[in-house]
Amino acid sequence: MFARNFKRIIPRVVNLSCGLENVVKYGQKSFTRNIAPASIRVVRYSQLRELDELKPVNIGVIGCGRIAQVHIKNLFNIRGVNLHWLVDNKTENIEQIQRYFCLQHVNGYNVDRLDGLLDDPSLDGVLVLSSTSVHTEQCCQVLKKGKAVFVEKPAGETIQDISHCFETAEKQKQVLVTGYNRRFDASFQELYSSFHNGSIGKPIFIKLTSRDCPRPSIEFLKSCDQEGCNLISDMAIHDIDTLVWLTKAEQPESVFVQTHIHHPDMVAGGWEDAVMMMLKYTSGIIACIDVVRESKYGYDIRVEDNTEFNQGVIQHIHSMRKSPFLYHRMQRFDWIVFGDQGQLTVGPCRTTSLRRDKASGSTTSNLQYSFLDRFEKAYKNELEHFIQCVRGKEKSSVKKDESLMTWLIIEKALESWRNKNVVYF
Numbered sequence: 001m002f003a004r005n006f007k008r009i010i011p012r013v014v015n016l017s018c019g020l021e022n023v024v025k026y027g028q029k030s031f032t033r034n035i036a037p038a039s040i041r042v043v044r045y046s047q048l049r050e051l052d053e054l055k056p057v058n059i060g061v062i063g064c065g066r067i068a069q070v071h072i073k074n075l076f077n078i079r080g081v082n083l084h085w086l087v088d089n090k091t092e093n094i095e096q097i098q099r100y101f102c103l104q105h106v107n108g109y110n111v112d113r114l115d116g117l118l119d120d121p122s123l124d125g126v127l128v129l130s131s132t133s134v135h136t137e138q139c140c141q142v143l144k145k146g147k148a149v150f151v152e153k154p155a156g157e158t159i160q161d162i163s164h165c166f167e168t169a170e171k172q173k174q175v176l177v178t179g180y181n182r183r184f185d186a187s188f189q190e191l192y193s194s195f196h197n198g199s200i201g202k203p204i205f206i207k208l209t210s211r212d213c214p215r216p217s218i219e220f221l222k223s224c225d226q227e228g229c230n231l232i233s234d235m236a237i238h239d240i241d242t243l244v245w246l247t248k249a250e251q252p253e254s255v256f257v258q259t260h261i262h263h264p265d266m267v268a269g270g271w272e273d274a275v276m277m278m279l280k281y282t283s284g285i286i287a288c289i290d291v292v293r294e295s296k297y298g299y300d301i302r303v304e305d306n307t308e309f310n311q312g313v314i315q316h317i318h319s320m321r322k323s324p325f326l327y328h329r330m331q332r333f334d335w336i337v338f339g340d341q342g343q344l345t346v347g348p349c350r351t352t353s354l355r356r357d358k359a360s361g362s363t364t365s366n367l368q369y370s371f372l373d374r375f376e377k378a379y380k381n382e383l384e385h386f387i388q389c390v391r392g393k394e395k396s397s398v399k400k401d402e403s404l405m406t407w408l409i410i411e412k413a414l415e416s417w418r419n420k421n422v423v424y425f
């Protein structure tokens with residue numbers, strides 16, 4: 001019974017989220033349509049009171065693909081935000097977004113009408129969510145028109161391009177936030193604080209793992225860097241950014257990269273689907289990043305000792321669990337940052353925290369399926385941060401020197417990949 005009613009409520013809640021304009025309208029007209037359960041109505045009314053003090057922020061979106069669906073949904077949950085423009089070079093992608101979110105009232109234009117968006121004086125900010133190859137050009141066009149920019153990672157595909165974006169933002173005195181979403185994840189933020197308050201002493205190892213699920217579409221892969229190794233520039237970029245963020249943009253001493261192509265579809269496209277890279281820092285930190293394009297068991301983001309997933313070692317772990325002392329020792333293999341006084345771990349997240357212990361063995365629920373599940377809250381947080389920056393209440397937390405260091409590491413890693421040797425900075 002509850003399940004049946006719940007199904008009826010859900011589409012209405014989604015409707016409610018179709019734009020704050022709608023919410024305000026419904027609020028003033030006492031919800032002329034029966035669109036929300038009472039509890040939701042109460043939350044909305046209390047927000048409306050606060051709205052009086054907020055200047056509305058008008059937003060445009062360029063690029064209506066996969067990640068746009070995440071950000072547009074999150075925009076609706078931020079108080080005082082209106083969505084005014086949807087732009088893409090494929091009309092069907094705009095229409096899909098309009099249908100999905102009931103946004104037929106929002107202007108949807110092909111990219112040849114970009115001038116319309118750029119010259120709209122009511123727009124405060126733009127989300128640049130198009131393919132990476134056009135980020136720099138579109139970012140700078142928007143910034144030069146005096147509007148704030150949230151750009152999906154990366155802002156450009158060369159150090160010069162990324163630098164150009166930041167310089168344009170500085171010159172125009174405009175906000176520029178790059179979507180490095182992991183920085184906005186609660187676990188990664190706690191890791192950052194613990195790392196810097198000295199709780200684990202001197203850092204020795206940092207190990208990061210990213211195993212994507214599902215494998216991105218061939219169409220998406222074709223939109224990525226085709227000359228280099230897009231597994232590094234598109235995916236490992238998140239781990240590299242985490243490393244840069246943790247080390248406060250310390251320049252590594254050297255990097256060494258090994259890659260391989262496993263899946264037949266990836267062989268056809270010439271796209272590496274497994275990479276491992278090792279970085280050495282003058283401060284003594286040794287960092288290791290491993291990334292794969294497809295993990296069959298779910299989206300796996302963490303730092304760990306790979307051998308845990310080796311069948312033999314899993315059995316070994318089970319036998320070790322019989323001894324609390326040995327079990328405690330085994331746990332040491334699962335670290336993210338290892339220091340001379342302790343370690344910090346951010347593990348993969350599961351769909352539920354339920355664990356079944358039986359005589360025959362123990363099971364837990366699956367890992368969360370994809371980045372959309374794992375970083376759902378982080379995507380909300382980063383967009384809220386952007387809107388707060390537009391309102392002048394926060395400063396962009398993704399800095400120029402960090403973004404440039406991330407790309408410098410990518411360039412050196414690509415050089416190592418091409419030449420198959422250690423590259424020094």
Ligand SMILES: NC(=O)c1ccc[n+]([C@@H]2O[C@H](COP(=O)([O-])OP(=O)(O)OC[C@H]3O[C@@H](n4cnc5c(N)ncnc54)[C@H](O)[C@@H]3O)[C@@H](O)[C@H]2O)c1
Binds near residue numbers: 064066089219234
């Ligand atoms: N932070 C993250 O976790 C994360 C996750 C996924 C994607 N991304 C980034 O987001 C960006 C988009 O990725 P996606 O997965 O949504 O890709 P996608 O291919 O699904 O979407 C890109 C959209 O941009 C449109 N587009 C392409 N060129 C355009 C142009 N010149 N003008 C306007 N629109 C244009 C395409 O038609 C498409 O609708 C990429 O830069 C990617 O690196 C970030």
